[in-house]
Amino acid sequence: MAFQKKISFDVTIYDSFDELSEGDKLLMSAAVSARKRAYAPYSNFFVGASILLENDEIIEGNNQENASYPSGLCAERVAVFYAGANFPGVQIKTIAISAAALNHEVSEPAAPCGNCRQAISEYEFKQAKPIKILLMGETGGVIECDSVADLLPLGFNSSYLE
Template sequence: MAQTRKIALHYLQHASWAALPPDDRELLELAAKAARNAYAPYSKFKVGAAARMESGEIIPGSNQENASFPAGTCAERTALHAAMAVLPKGTVESMAIVVPQVKGSRPVTPCGICRQALVEQERRQGGPIRLLLGIVKGPVIETFSAETLLPLSFDSSQLGRKPR
C-alpha cells in the first residue's frame, strides 16, 4: 500500500532589500549589476548572480544565451563555475540571484539545472549555500540551503559510486 509523504519548504520572505543586513544588500546589488552583462538577445531575460565565498571574495555571473538554446548558461551556474575555477577548494557561503526587469510580489527562482548544480556544490563543499532571491525594490526570498528548492535531488549515491 502506498504511503502519502509530505515535503515542507522553509524559507524567509523579506519585504524589501532594506530589511536585510548591509552584506546581503551588497550581494543583491552586485547580482543586479552582473545582470547588465548578460547576453540575452533571444529571451531578453537578463539574470545576475553573485556568489560570496568563505574568503569574502564575491564572484559575479550573468546568463549567456546561444542561438542553440540548450547551449546557454544561466547566471547561477556562471557564477558557481567561475568561483570553482578560481577557488577550486573554496566554499560558497551565499549567492544572490536577481532578475532586474521582473516586477511583482515573487522573485524568480533558479531553474532545475541550476538547483541541481547548487545542491551538488553543497555536497562537494560539505555545507549549505544560503540563497537570496530578489526583485529590485521588492521582496527577497532567503533559503538557508539550495536543497530547500530541490528536496529530492539526484546524487552520486544513485550512480553507485562517490565522486573523486
C-alpha cells in the same frame, strides 16, 4: 506498506531589499550589477548571480544566450562554475540572484531553473554545508532559502553513483 510523507521548507520573505543585512545587500547589489551586464538578446530576460565564498571573495555571473538556444548558460551556473574553476575547495556561503525583463517589470523573485538547482546542489553536497540562496526580482521583496535542498528536496548526487 506505502505511506505519505510531506516534504516542506520554510523561507524568510523580506518586503524589500532594505531589510537585508549589510552583507546580503552588498551581495544582492553585485547580483543586480551582474544582471545589468547579461547578454540576453533572445529572451530579453536578464539574470545576475553573485556568490559569497568562505574566503569573502564575491564572484559574479550573468546569463549568456546564444542564437542556438541550448548553447547559452544561466547566470547561476556561470557564477558557480567560475567559483569552482578558480577557487577549488573554497566553500560557497551564499548565492544572490536577481532577475529583470526588458518588456515588463519583474516584481517577484525568480527561482533558479532545474539545471541550476542541480548544479548548485552538487556544490552543496560536495561541501557538506548548506548554501543560503537570496532571490529578488527587479523590484519587490526578497526570498531567502536556507539551502538549495529546499528548492530541490529530492536532488540527485554522487552517492547514487557509488
